[in-house]
Amino acid sequence: MEMSWEQSVTYSINTVYLLFSAYLVFVMQLGFAMLCAGSVRAKNAMNIMLTNVVDAVVGSISYYLFGFAFAFGDTSNPFIGTNFFALKDIPNTSFDYSFFLYQWAFAIAVAGITSGSIAERTQFSAYLIFSFFLSGFVYPVVAHWVWSSSGWLSASSTNPLFASGAIDFAGSGVVHMVGAVAGFWGALIEGPRVGRFDAFGKPVPMRGHNATLVVLGTFLLWFGWFGFNPGSFDKILVAYPSTTNQGNWTAIGRTAVTTTLAGSTAGIVTLFGRRLLVGHWDALDVCNGVLGGFVAITSGCAVVEPWAAIVCGFFSAWVLIGLNIVVMKLNFDDPLEATQLHGGCGAWGLIFTGLFAKEEFVIQAYEAGDTSVVRPYGLFMGGGWGLLGCQVIELLVIVGWVSVTMGPIFYAQHRLGILRISVEEEIAGLDISSHGGYAYNTHQEENQPRFYADYMRMHGHS
Secondary structure (H helix, E strand, C coil), X not given: CCCCHHHHHHHHHHHHHHHHHHHHHHHHHHHHHHHHHHHCCHHHHHHHHHHHHHHHHHHHHHHHHHHHHHHHCCCCCCCCCCCCHHHCCXXXXXXXXXXXXXXXXXXXXXXXHHHHHCCCCECHHHHHHHHHHHHHHHHHHHHHHHHCCCCCCECCCCCCHHHCCECCCCXXXXXXXXXXXXXXXXXXXXXXXXXXXXXXXXXXXXXCCCHHHHHHHHHHHHHHHHHHCHHHHCCCCCECCCCCXXXXXXXXXXXXXHHHHHHHHHHHHHHHHHHHHHCCCCHHHHHHHHHHHHHHHCCCCCCCCHHHHHHHHHHHHHHHHHHHHHHHHCCCCCCCXXXXXXXXXXXXXXXXXXXXXXXXXXXXXXXXCCCCCCCCCCHHHCCCCHHHHHHHHHHHHHHHHHHHHHHHHHHHHHHHCCCECCHHHHHHCHHHHHCCECCCCCCCHHHCCCEHHHHHHHCCCC
């Protein structure tokens, strides 16, 4: 059947909106790269930049070959997709290339989170292995559960769990918790960086070398989040039948507002909270606080009121501050705070949605505004326990699934001796020991060798 002019215009506008959102989410790769580079020491800057590039390029191939198929293939299997490998039979009536590109941008973001947790002490080949596996299998399976119409946890399923399904609109759990739990196992199995804790187990400060890059990365991630959260509607031209002038365009605007308010509130609370705890205004902590607010609101961004987003951001800041104190006591070393930030704030985001989701907005996001449909919504909003139950189940199954898949991957690499670099290489810095020289040619750090040839001479290689 031939498409009418109105249909083709609607389709075109929706496609342009989705592609624009995909490009914004891809900009987050640049944000991650800047944030990571600024958060590590100068002698490891080139290494972390290269790992960000590798996450993107390896993740692209694995998501194209397997990931998209596992995530969105086969509408009859609730656990894993089984068709669309290497985009076979795409485009079709369900998916177009633009949808693949948008989902690909999410997939490569996951590996970026994990690589931050194991920064400054990991062999380069280890990145290649975990990045391929994470983007091509571990993350797509979770995406299938929650986002595919056939997923057993999906809120858009024809027969959702507890008549609700889990509402993880843009991925506090699916993206952020998956990346964080993988990073947790990597960092735990590798152990802390050399010199991170003294002989008595007390933490030794290891500040990132460039606050400018951290702030630049934070703002780039903020910019990208406007594709991450509002873009997850996929279509902008969907009118709500029970209103005169509202549609997805209204909800998309509101989602951008809730995202901004949550991140901003978390930043303010972190600013004053850390001031009380450490006695000074800390730019790097505030940046991480802002990002924690964004991570937390990512689950419920489309289904909560703006005032609720402020509640979300307030508590996410304290979750991050509290977890950072706990991990220091436990001698756990995550250079980017990625486990605490993406894991802790992501988990809080899932619970928050189960408490504060508004009925009207849930219907808009998942039923295109059809008010004849009845769905569970936030517990504190009078919507019962169904949604909160699904949120808790999503939280638990993500921790379980990523632990049983990525934990053994990291442990096997550890046992084979291909996970962590030697102490000598770590002290010299990964840039000189693995990448042929420093990221900054003019900078001779800590009287270390400047060129790879000098490094080799120091270690007795002629």
